[in-house]
Amino acid sequence: MSSERKPIKRIVIAGGGTAGWMVAAALSKTLGKLLDIKLIESDEIGTVGVGEATIPTLLTFHSLLEINEQEFMAATQATFKLGISFENWRDRGQDYIHSFGLTGKDHWTAGFQHFWLKGRERGLAGEYGDYCLELKAAQQSKFAHLPRAGMNYAFHLDATLYAKYLRKFSEGFGVQRIEGKITEVALAGENIAGLRLDSGALIEGDLFIDCTGFRGLLIGEALKVGYEDWSHWLACDSAVALQTASTGPALPYTRSIAHAAGWQWRIPLQHRVGNGMVYASKHIDDEQAKQALLANVEGEALTQPRVLRFQPGQRHQTWRANCVAIGLSSGFLEPLESTSIHLIQRGITRLLQMFPAKGICPADIAEYNQQSRNEIEHIRDFIVLHYHVTQRQDSAFWRHCREMDIPASLRHRIDLFRETARVFRVPNELFAENSWIQVMLGQGILPQQHHQVADLMGDAELARFLNSIRQQVDQTVVQLPAHQAYVESYCRVAG
Numbered sequence: 001m002s003s004e005r006k007p008i009k010r011i012v013i014a015g016g017g018t019a020g021w022m023v024a025a026a027l028s029k030t031l032g033k034l035l036d037i038k039l040i041e042s043d044e045i046g047t048v049g050v051g052e053a054t055i056p057t058l059l060t061f062h063s064l065l066e067i068n069e070q071e072f073m074a075a076t077q078a079t080f081k082l083g084i085s086f087e088n089w090r091d092r093g094q095d096y097i098h099s100f101g102l103t104g105k106d107h108w109t110a111g112f113q114h115f116w117l118k119g120r121e122r123g124l125a126g127e128y129g130d131y132c133l134e135l136k137a138a139q140q141s142k143f144a145h146l147p148r149a150g151m152n153y154a155f156h157l158d159a160t161l162y163a164k165y166l167r168k169f170s171e172g173f174g175v176q177r178i179e180g181k182i183t184e185v186a187l188a189g190e191n192i193a194g195l196r197l198d199s200g201a202l203i204e205g206d207l208f209i210d211c212t213g214f215r216g217l218l219i220g221e222a223l224k225v226g227y228e229d230w231s232h233w234l235a236c237d238s239a240v241a242l243q244t245a246s247t248g249p250a251l252p253y254t255r256s257i258a259h260a261a262g263w264q265w266r267i268p269l270q271h272r273v274g275n276g277m278v279y280a281s282k283h284i285d286d287e288q289a290k291q292a293l294l295a296n297v298e299g300e301a302l303t304q305p306r307v308l309r310f311q312p313g314q315r316h317q318t319w320r321a322n323c324v325a326i327g328l329s330s331g332f333l334e335p336l337e338s339t340s341i342h343l344i345q346r347g348i349t350r351l352l353q354m355f356p357a358k359g360i361c362p363a364d365i366a367e368y369n370q371q372s373r374n375e376i377e378h379i380r381d382f383i384v385l386h387y388h389v390t391q392r393q394d395s396a397f398w399r400h401c402r403e404m405d406i407p408a409s410l411r412h413r414i415d416l417f418r419e420t421a422r423v424f425r426v427p428n429e430l431f432a433e434n435s436w437i438q439v440m441l442g443q444g445i446l447p448q449q450h451h452q453v454a455d456l457m458g459d460a461e462l463a464r465f466l467n468s469i470r471q472q473v474d475q476t477v478v479q480l481p482a483h484q485a486y487v488e489s490y491c492r493v494a495g
């Protein structure tokens, strides 16, 4: 690998979707003065055009970039998001919300769920979600920024406008955009030397970031890095997307509505609603999916339904030689928990932390790839949980999900929670204990026991403890403004 130990100064980003422009923005803001950064994109090819629901970690990315929230929200027609409503997942007619908030108060030996389980057993507790501010605010369609502990939130945003916003941002920090179609990846040994465009120009670089989307033009087609397929755990391989006009106030949460062979998303923005149906093509065809989606949207259709194909899984390596794949080129998990933009952000953070200024070293590559793998496998397990733990038996799709084998890591988490109500988070995992608990309870797992520490409380003390949390939540929510009104006053663009 001696030829690779040369200083890295010229960065070439291939692709200008959400991934490409997020990479450009973060690299230029952080190391722009030391680097020459070019981004190649093709208007003719365009972007995937979806990816509009985010999770709270995006706030960290924006704070790293010193992005002004009001300006960003106005530019991307964004709304606030407090969680995801899972409808018909546990069974038809049953709903729950996976919120971004914390639920109740933990004891150092045992999480709040143990006290809630004891309270439930004694007839003293309400719904688990009654003890979570963000969840109750979501249910009542309310929102405000709150001081101190505050409100945990994310955004719904227009993906095309977000790329445009980040483009302006990146160009301000010196990124050079090149319009053109990449027709050939020129190799020098195991490295990439340059990208040939349809104009004939050769764009040379030291480090190439593959943000070409599902095509994986550099990492897959040129460098031949293979793909690990997870379709035996995640049967959905297609989506149909459609934009509609808003018909009422924007909800501060994403809706995920399970159907016979997949699920439907509804993402409310300021100016429109993003809709889509994710489905398993083995169980329904594109036409049936389109019809099911059209029959289940509100508001006038603003676009034609557009079918997208994907393969759940990950690249065997996301960094090979002098090429790092970020975004859809690196792997894909369906958008059930809105995690793709987060994975882009994590790829960027990792790259910046391991930036090979003095030359690429194999140990960095190995570390980067191992961290990427751990991260996406953890998220994969969380998504598989939603499908596998269900009482639905009404279609071949759901029967398959109930009966399929699941990863051993997920099996362990489910067994531990079912038997003991315990959940542990390994450092660097995205989803914290409260996320697992909300989804496991929501999908219908009721633990068989709770921690003894909850038994130390008598009924009166336990009731006081539970009620005080619930009252605090209710008193806060009652004072919050309606989400729609808050968005309008906070960031709505005139006209």
Ligand SMILES: Cc1cc2nc3c(=O)[nH]c(=O)nc-3n(C[C@H](O)[C@H](O)[C@H](O)COP(=O)(O)OP(=O)(O)OC[C@H]3O[C@@H](n4cnc5c(N)ncnc54)[C@H](O)[C@@H]3O)c2cc1C
Residues within 6 Å of the ligand: 014, 015, 016, 017, 018, 019, 020, 040, 041, 042, 043, 045, 046, 047, 048, 049, 050, 051, 052, 053, 054, 159, 180, 181, 182, 183, 211, 212, 213, 214, 215, 217, 239, 241, 276, 308, 310, 326, 327, 328, 329, 335, 338, 339, 340, 341, 342, 344
């Ligand atoms: C159905 C669906 C729903 C989703 N929903 C969510 C969600 O709610 N939340 C979330 O976080 N994520 C979601 N995602 C994922 C999200 O859309 C992506 O992670 C995000 O948009 C990043 O995509 P990308 O930039 O990697 O690829 P793309 O948007 O496909 O961009 C690829 C870029 O490469 C360029 N390109 C490709 N080939 C060439 C070439 N030969 N020459 C020049 N340029 C080229 C294209 O022009 C484009 O600019 C969803 C994905 C799908 C499929």
